[in-house]
Amino acid sequence: MHISYRWLARHLDLSGHDPASIARDLTLHVAEVEGFHRFAPALDAVVVGQVLSREPHPDADRLSLCQVDLGDGPPRAIVCGAANVAAGQTVAVAPVGALLPGDIEIRRAKIRGQVSEGMICSERELGVSDEQAGIWELPAGLGPGQTLTEALGGADWVFEIENKAITHRPDLWAHRGLAAELAALWGRPLLPMETRLPATGEGPDFAVRIATPHCPRYLALPIDGVRAERSPEWLRLLLLATGQRPIDQLVDVSNFVMLDLGQPNHLFDRDRVAGGIEVREARQGETMRTLDGESRSLQPGDVLICSDDQPVALGGVMGGEGSKVAADTRRLLLEVANFDAAAIRATAARLGLRTDASARFEKALDPGLPLDAAGHLVRLLSELQPGLSLPAAPTDIGTWRDPAMSLAFRPERARALLGIPLTDRDIARYLERLGFGIEGDGATWQVRVPSWRATGDVSIEEDLIEEVGRLHGYENIAEQPIRADLSPALPDRRRAVVRAAQDSLSGGPAFNEALTYSFIAEPVVRAIGAESEPYTEVVNAIAAGLDRIRRDIVPSLLGLVEPNLRHAEELRLFEIGKGSRVEDKDDWGKPAEVHQIGLVWSRPAAGTGAAFDDTVQLRLKGVVEQLLSAIDAPPPTWRPAAAASRPSWAHPGRSALAMADGPAGEVPLAFLGDIDPLVARRLGWAEGRETAAASIDIDVIVGLPIHRRVFKDLPRYPGVKIDVALAVDAMLPASELEAAVRRAGGDQVAKVELFDLYGGAQLGQGRKSLAYHVLLQSDSRTLSDADGQRFLAALEQEAARLGAELRRA
Incomplete structure (x- = not known):
């Protein structure tokens, strides 16, 4: 997630804290900051210019000769190729000597016989956006000669927040929420923000009906007199800094409120939902076309926003094509709702459609937020379009309740768990800065958990203690030596095998270790021809197509070959992990786990003059034998693999089993084989390659006696x-x-x-x-x-x- 420094400054006084110190404070006390960078640094070298005149270039039909005032002397002659340049415009000019993205230095030059002393720039040329339709036309009234950084409000930095660090904190998916954390940390107040809804008309309520428990709250607000115009530069630049593409004032303000408060919202063209709104679940086989132009197949459990029983939006995920706001839209219906987190997560994962909205609804948003978000949006939009009106009060219905609650809290328990002598006053101050209320005193307090922290984040006393430690700063807790009776851990053969295997494969054989999901993708299952094999199925798949657990390691590695070969001609991968055999049961009646080492080696095929043993399979055989020796397995005897013991990905005539004597007869230690050419084609691999794979059974090896390698004296006699x-x-x-x-x-x-x-x-x-x-x-x-x-x-x-x-x- 991208967070803007200038955007944070709308909520909090940042004086005394540069971007580096903010990144450090966020990482130590709130969420990991993966990095931060300056947004559009080229704006420092580009100045505001006033186009005084524009004449056609005498020797080129598509070029113009412009006189541009840069505020520091005589106008500059600049040759421009943009069709939209015109006299009277305020534009972005890169003067001679300016350095633009791509290390492009602007020089005085002759272009088709005319001297050009600079460049009138587009947003794309300055690294601001991908917009390249023409020059960047700036707002009128900016003073010529100012750098664009000064003229547009100052420099901005973008913080890259690690999303996984805030999956439990829906309030932190917003600039206001992160600003509140910094305010608590620094002991500064948040800047006030007015979110009350302005006065509305007395028209009839807009008709809304909720027919699913997956929507606890739905707020619908009619807005009249709007126009889909270009947004002001301050709004466009904030959105661009955070990775959003500006569209127009209506869409941009909607996105701004989501990123500002963390509450997604949606704007309908009200004339296209005149039949009212019904929130219901999809019917089996129902379809709809979303805003991205894709037709989506729906099923019960998906939340639909409907008008006249026709889907107009996929609730909590994406709007519908048929009700979107257009250039001629004058009447809006603003939707601000609260949806069930699990339902939205399931829909987004099944459809492979994870949006900014669904990412936030998945976190269990505060159901009290919609009215504030609606007020915030209307006030922002009315500042841009003073003529808009609210013909009726919002329709605000649902079964929601305020999730705020109280928890018993013992200060002494906090001191014991944190190991620091904080006073009651210190503890209370930390909690109150974070928005918690304190009632009572003595040995046990009642701490009021605010609604934005009570949807799953803070639910037990230890959560409150963690908040105290976080704000105090774990880096401020003095280190103390551990005082405990230590005893050596019992030997673990499996762990020793894994460690030895990692050392062996990453050494001389130069294999790279891969870490993949335990789930196997549907396309890989089809490619290896394993659809008929029994799999352990996943009910709550993390993504579409990942609804089964792999049986073996090698297929996961096969799915990595094609994307990795884009970067290297030869690929050597191994993974140590688990598979699941649903047909076998463990002691608890669950699908049995199998522990394996999987290896894949792919390279260009050897030429016709190569030695007979210069094949990837024989080379991998040597790696497997070396590996078996390293993990103290007995020396193997290789035998051709029968059809029953051959996996679906293996070549039927080029595979073998490594066998060894066990307590009850021979047991298979490993399987080795070439990849079936049909499987290779299905996986999209290029022709002219040879690929082999191997699978080592850790469970079998752990069950065998350790085979010790015995030192043998050097021979005394010649052979x-x-x-x-x-x-x-x-x-x-x-x-x-x-x-x-x-x-x-x-x-x-x-x-x-x-x-x-x-x-x-x-x-x-x-x-x-x-x-x-x-x-x-x-x-x-x-x-x-x-x-x-x-x-x-x-x-x-x-x-x-x-x-x-x-x-x-």
Whole structure:
């Protein structure tokens, strides 16, 4: 959320506090400020100019030659390409030497033969807005030569507030609320603000009916005699600084009140809702077109604002296309309502339509705020348009009640929890500055919680104690050494595995750790072909399409590949997390959790001249083996993965399981496989890449005995190196052939390394040849050629049992 320094100054005297100190105070006492920046700093270098004359450029149809008074001497000749420049205008001029956004320096130049001594600027060229339709025409009466910063009210800074820090504080989603926090912190009064509704006419009440419990309060106020005109610069600049796009006075004042007080509101063209207003829930299958032009499919639970039974707004989220304010609107209906937070959150999440309004209603707004917001809006609009009138009093109905309440509070309890010797007077002063009322004295007080803090934020005594500590300043609490009996924590094998895995993968393999949601997106489920698998469903999904919990880690990583490959050619990701298996139950009857390490490696495919083992899958196999060793898992035996054990994303012919002996037989430690090309296309990956993924089962590994790596002395005697090649059936796993090599050499086999894979016509149909480097070594003597011959003879017999043939030169 963006907050304007100049806007805060409308509510509080900021003297003595620069933007840096305000950012510090907010971070320490209110909410984290992620950063702050100067708004449109180019305004310091740009001055006010008066266009004295405009003549067509003699040599260019689309250019004008202007004489512009800058207040410091003779008029400047400036060539301008904007179609809307005219004599008599007050404009923004970048004089020679000014530096504009993009490091553009203005210089004296000849443009089609005419000297130009500056530049008449648009808002876009100054970094104020995206408006580029023409030059920025300033209000008449500004003195030529002033910098725009001086002429338009002074410099502004924008504070970037971390939204997650204020999700429990609806009052802080407004400039007035944040100013109140600073006022309490500094001991200064808020500047007065008149929000009483002006006198209204005695016309009939506008017809409003509420037919849903999701709308506790609805206020409707008719306003006549309005015009959709351009807003004054002070209003436009404040909105622009906070990320809003100015439209016209009607829309801008509506947005201003929302950002000022935190209460969303909506303006209808009253002629388009002449049938009155009904607030009801949507019917199954009902649709409406919102202000963004999108057709929305609705369902029961969504709040609709209707006129003549036709939806005119999606309550608490966005207005409707058919009732919006237009250039010819003269009669308004102002809506200021209070909606149920959970209902608005559910609608916005399901539709993927989170707006400034819904973000505030989701926080449980003070139901007492609508009348103040209505009065504030009318007074602001009447200052801009003195001719408007209120033909009737507001229709203000609903079942709402004031949420203000009292809580028992013990000062001694506050001192004990905070660990500081605050006096009762200090505690009372802090609470009263924040708007709390104090009744009684002695050991227990009654503290009155104001309505704007009582909708879910402050509900127990500890909340009040937190307020005292926050205003006092946690940084002002002296550090004290912890005095407690400390005992070492019990060893946790799972935690040790996770830590070792993080160290191993982020080291030599250079994998980056990802942290994803436990939910899996609907498009990813469809892309990997896993729609038929059982999932644990989420009732209150945080966003549309995230209504199920993932079963495994790898699919979450697959969803990250395409966006991350926009920034790098090669991608190595891992995540350590949980999946949910709804078909299995834990001890409490809930869906069982599975703990996994997921890995994904994607890179451009190797060229035709690459080595046989230069594939991403074999490289990832090495990473998995290194990882298993690092987490004290037993050495794996690799076997082809059967269809039943192969996930939907894996290539059917290029996947394997890492098996190990467990207490009751073999258990799978890990799965490794290439990504199915069809899955890759569905995920939108570019052609010409190879991607492999792996999944390591932490639960299985934790259940096995720790496999300790034992140091082995360096060999005392030289070994014998023998290269062997074996022709076998193409479907025989390499792991079985390697095991045969090791059996043939027995204890003398120190190392077996596959170095070549060959297939050719001379081998016969369905045959392949695997070549190995074999190192034979003894701990007691130097081996001779005779030992090598005995090994080859034994290997020939082992190979024959597998239907293999020892190839000889």
